[in-house]
Amino acid sequence: MALRKINYLLISCLSCSVLISIKRYAGAQCESHVHQCASSPCQAGGQCVELEPFGRLAGLPPSFRHPGAPGYVCTCPPGFTGIHCEEDIDECSSHPCQNGGTCENLPGGYTCRCPLDGPSGTFYGGRDCSDVLLGCAHHPCLHQGTCVPHLRDGRHGFRCLCPPGHAGPVCEAVTTLAFSGHGFLRVASGPAAAPARGQACHVALRFQTDRPDALLLFRGDGDASVKLELLGGRLHLSARVRDGPGVLLSVPRDTSDGEWHAVEVAFAETVTLSLTGGACEEGCLAQAPSPFAGGRATCAFRSSFLGGFPAGTTSVALLGADDVPPAPPFEGCLQDVTIDGHRVTLESVSPGWSLNVGAGCARRGPCHGQPCGGRGRCAHLEPGRPCDCDPPHAGPGCLAEHVAGRFGHEGSTGYAAFPLEESNMENISFSMLVRTRRPSGLLLALQSGARRQVRVWIEHGRLAMLAPGSPGLAGKFAISDGHVHSVSLGIEPGKIELYQSSQSLGFIAAPAWKIQRGDVVYLGGLPDRQETQLNGGFFKGCIQDVRLNSQNLEFFPNSTGNDASLNPVLVNVTQGCPGDDMCKSKPCHNGGTCRSLWDDFSCSCPAHAAGKTCEEARWCELSPCPPGAQCQPVPRGFECVANAVFHGQSGAVVFRSNGNITRELTNITFGFRTRDANAMILHAEREPEFLDISIRDSRLFFQLQSGNSFYVLRLASPQPVSDGMWHEVTFAMADPLAQASGWRMEVDSRAPPVASAVAAGSLAFLKDDTDIHVGDRATGNTTGGLEGCLGTIEIGGIHLPYFGDARGSASRPQEEQFLRISARSVATGCLRLNACSSSPCLHGGDCEDAYSSYHCSCPLGWSGARCELRVDGCFPNPCIHGNCSAAGAAAAYLCRCEPGYAGANCEVETDHCQRHQCANGATCLSGIHGYACLCPGNFTGRFCRQSRLPATVCGNEQRNLTCYNGGNCTELPAGPACLCGEGFAGERCEEDVDECASGPCLHGGRCRDLRGRFQCLCGAAFAGERCELDLAGHLLPDDVLTATGSLTLVSLLLILLLAVAAAVAAANKRATQGSYSPSRQEREGSRVEMWSLVPPPALERLV
Structure with a gap:
């Protein structure tokens, strides 16, 4: 045995008391050794090994450090674990079964139950259902047998599960026998046909017949016999011993219904009769002690007969059945007959031992093909008349129908009277079919002379009954619904019971009385109109299939050919069951269409109308x-x-x-x-x-x-x-x-x-x-x-x-x-729920309930009715004087301002003069890139801190005077005055005289104002101090003119290029100087140093 796992129990002897408690040692000094394996502690066949005599085992866990420790271990067989091998390992936990197999855990192992019908049509087998079974690849089973493949010793095979009526390895044998009712089949038994092992004294068969009386099986010899037969449709088994008591078993179930039934008979200490099929789907069983002395086996009988006996009495006498009344021969089919373990087929019967017996079951009984057409039950009560018809059907095949009587047709009133001819009728059964829509009306009255015996009528749509001297009886279920209902009356001595559709409505106590000749049965009303009104009024509707006990009370006897029916008295009772034309009075209103029903009508109303007669307008259908x-x-x-x-x-x-x-x-x-x-x-x-x-x-x-x-x-x-x-x-x-x-x-x-x-x-x-x-x-x-x-x-x-x-x-x-x-x-349009309850605003927007709608206040970067739209920060051009660029966050943007502007949106114009450094009362002029100082009087320089020319001051206590630009202050009789130098004027010499004001330059020359003088910039064709010389004329000799002209031309071109460059530079400089105007400066006479604009202080430079 392979050692899969070693489980161990260590019992240490730490003290004498412990030793005594664990019984490892015994004696006063613990000197006696007790064998731990003597009690066989290991379960499931595990081997017990004591540790002290053998020392440490190699199979112990490596963490164990006591080689000589006392105790024992259990070596468990495969499939078990635990200290004492008491735990069965669940091999199914690893799900070893494949392909849909079901695992069943067994002691020490498992088994897989492989499915017989794989969903893919492939069958699997083997220990783990992993092997594909090929035995049924060619479908070898005949007659719709089921093939079951298998794998044994590596070889594929199959087994056929045969349907009833077939047997053999591939279901090739026919085991169904047809008996015509005038034959038999003899089967040898006794020593000539030894029973199969385990099946002795056993008979099994299936049968199908519609005959209530027939012999199925007879076995016997001179001393005893066994008979299986049908009597009245029920299965009977009788066993008798000569000069001894017999046994009679029966199963109280009808088996003559043309369906298949299975029977088994077994003899041992008891006799067992079992029936399966029909009303015994779960099996019906009957048992009795065996009548055979000493447990004698019936399989010792010489012969068995199926379906009947051979003609003549000699064979019967030999069987010891001479005193048994002859049974009707069997007419039908036997199937899968097994006697003492041997299957019976026509091929297994000796020649001459069968008569009028064929293979298969082509016989069709009288109930085949539903001869009653669903209008009755096929009972085969007598030859030629298999149908027990349901009311109101009658005749062969239940094709005929009892004619109904119509009461109250088109508003008439009437009744039917049936005089009775029999006397002394005590137990009376009265039934009929009723159809009506009227909630009241007399149905039935039994009258004897002038005495009223029983009344049945309709009240408030329900049945009611009354008898003299008894309280009335009222039904619970409506009957006036236009459908056919069965109404029946059972009269017994002292009791009258009322039924509706086979359900008892109750009974009333009544004195015993009998129907006598001359009594009258009234249907639908009474001759006395006033008395009829006291009992619900005249009946309006149809009555059909009236029966008094087994006699039909026909309204129109000649129509059915039933001579046994009584001749009734009919007053306004018509044949058939037509309905009144209820649409004749045009009951439908508002454009409704009338459709006639039986004793009723139905109005098909337009969409805007409703009600029985479309009298109610359905206004909402008009969408008002x-x-x-x-x-x-x-x-x-x-x-x-x-x-x-x-x-x-x-x-x-x-x-x-x-x-x-x-x-x-x-x-x-x-x-x-x-x-x-x-x-x-x-x-x-x-x-x-x-x-x-x-x-x-x-x-x-x-x-x-x-x-x-x-x-x-x-x-x-x-x-x-x-x-x-x-x-x-x-x-x-x-x-x-x-x-x-x-x-x-x-x-x-x-x-x-x-x-x-x-x-x-x-x-x-x-x-x-x-x-x-x-x-x-x-x-x-x-x-x-x-x-x-x-x-x-x-x-x-x-x-x-x-x-x-x-x-x-x-x-x-x-x-x-x-x-x-x-x-x-x-x-x-107001909403019942809070408009914000569904949280419609997205991206963190705040929702405001406006009752009929909602309003979302969106966070920065989102817009839309639900804040679902992402906003572009640069739309619509937020930077007024600058360029916009979107930032990383939603709706964020950054403005890069143009020079001279600042602010988040470049909306603020930069004022560089807020902290200017212009001195001496100079005026600060703000520009794009900085500011400039407009110097007053005699000051110049970047910040107007330098004097232009020396200034002189003179005057007295009343008046002082400062002369600028090098003016000389002189005391005159009229007071101090300034004597100005060349190029300056004014009271203080503060004005620079414009020498160009008189236009001294000729021929389009440009005048340049200098201090005390001017300079003319002449065109290319002119020269001179005032551009008065025309270089294109002949004022000079050609050679001089040529040399001079060339030199002059080169000079003029050079001067022109410098002038253009200066003009461009001045234009660019002025374009960047904010609000400064040189022309205004010249008009005001003050000078400003524009050649170098003063930038703002470094710490306050605007970006």
Whole structure:
């Protein structure tokens, strides 16, 4: 045995007491050794090994450090584990079975049950269902046998599961035998046919027949016999011993129904008879002690006969059956007959031992093919008449039908009378089929002379029965529905029982009485019209298949050819069961189409009508309501309901009764939602009565003074209602029928209603000319108008419509109405739920409930109705004086400002003069890249800190004078004065004289103003101090002119290039200098140093 796992138990001897407790050692000094394996502690065949005599085993775990430790270990066989091998390893936990196989855990192993019908048509076998089975590859089984492949010792094979009637390795043998009713089949038994092992004294067969009496099997010799037969359709088994007691077994089930039934008979200490099939699907069993002495086996009989005996009496006498009455021969089929373990076929029978027996089962009984056509039961009661017909069918194949009698056709009244001819009828069964739609009418009356015995009639659509001296009986189920119902009556001594559709409705006690000759059965009515009315009136409908016990009471005997029927007296009873033409009176209204039914009619109404006769208009089918409203049917009309949106102080919607309201107004219902802590909902007033429904301090408030009450009834909701949620509200009188009673308020049906302590009347004052203000109040409203949603208000079930009668649509036809008299239109479409409850705003947007919709306040970078659109930060051009570039975050952008501008959007013009350094009263001129100093008087330089020319000062105590630009201050008689140098003028010599003002340059030369003088810049063709020389003329000799002209031309070209360059530089410089104007500077006479603009201080430079 292979060692899979070693489990061990170590028992250490730490002290003598421990040794004693574990019984490892014994004796006063613990000197005696006790063998631990003597008690066989290892289970499941495990081997016990003691540790002390053998020391340490190699199989112990390496962590064990006690080589000489006492104790024992168990070496377990495969499939087991545990200290004592007590645990069975679940080999199925690893799911070894493949291809759909089912694993079954066994002690020490497992087995796989492979499926017999693989979904792919492939069969698997082997230990783990991993081998493909090929035995059934060629479908070897015949006659629709089931092939089961297998694999044994590496070889593929198959086994055939044969259907009933076939046997053999490939189901090739036919085991069905057909008996014609005039033959037999003899089977040898006894020593000549030794039974198969384990199957001795056993008979099994299947049979099919529609004959109630027949012999199936007989076995016997001179001393004993066994007989299996059908008697009255039931299976009987009799076993007898000569001069001894016999045994009779039977199974009380009908087997002559043409279906297959399986029978097994076994003999041992007891005799067993079992039947399977038909009514014994789960098996029927009968047993009795064996009658054979000493347990004698019946398989010692010499012969067995199936289906009958051979002709003549000699063979019967030899069998010891001379005193047995002859049984009818079997007519039908036997199948899969096995006697003492041997299967019986025609090939296994000796020649001459069978008569009128064939292979197969081509016989068809009289019930084959449903001869009764579903109108009866095939019972084969007598030859030629196999059908037991259901009412009202009759005749061969149940093709005929008892003729019905029609009562009350087209409004007539009548009855049928059947005089009886038999006497002394005690147990009476009376039945008939009834069809009617009238809820009342007499069905049956039994009358003896002038005495009424039994009455059966229809009352309120249900059966009723009455007998003299007994209380009446009423049925529970309606019968006046136009369908056919079975009604039967059972009369026994002292009791009369009523049935409807085979279900008992009860019985009444009645004195014993008998039907005598001359008694009369009345159907549908009585000759006395007044007496008929006392019993439900004349019957209107059909009565069919009337039976008194086994006799048919035919209304029209000649129509069925039944001579046994009584000749009735018929008054206004017609043949058949036609219905009245109910459409003749044209009952359908509003364009409905009438369709005649049996004693009834059906109106096919157009879409706008409803009701039995289309008398009710279905107004909502005409779509009378405007968009946004829902049509709601009301009695004799419709209403358009919607949820209105109110916006605070937008004015009230006013309603008034149309003057036709007659009902009592005892309740108000509506729904609303708002976030207002104070708002008016409804107000109506007609002195001294008034009604007020409002919200105060977030609670619903109700005030009413009406009727004769002098007190004001007040109710307040216990819970706040200004939460923006929808609330359903009902105000109602506690006693609507009282002249005055308390009122109750119910909000949302969640909390108990709030009841008032004060009584008040109804809302009858609203029926008159009382204006009902909804959503606000005409004057004196201190609570404010409602802002929120308000559903359609109902007062006493009458709506306050937000919509008037729309042009081109139907007006409300109902008589009782409230009318909207205010001209202001009402906005509808308010949502019952908070518009923000579904969180419609995306990307963190804030949702605002607008009652009929929602509004999203989007975060930076998002836009759209739901903040679903990402915003481009540079749209639409936020940088006023600069270039925009989008940043990483949503909607973020960065402006790169043009020179001279600053700010987030380059919207601020830069002022470089805020911290300028211009001195001596100079004026700061701000430019794009910096600023410049406009120097006054005699100052110059970048910041006007340098004197232009020496200045002189003179004067006296009254006046002093400063002369600029090198002017000489001189004391004159008139006072001090400045004597200016060349090129300067003015009182202080502060003005630079413009020598170019007189235009001294000729021929288009440009004048340049210098100090005290000027300079002319001449064109290429002129020269001279004032450009007065024309170089193109002949004033000079040719050679001189040529040399001079060349030199002059080169000089002029050089000067022209320098002038152009200077002009371009000046233009560029001026283009960047902000608001500076050189022409203005020249006009004002002051000088400014423009050659070098002063930039702002380094720490304050704008970017």
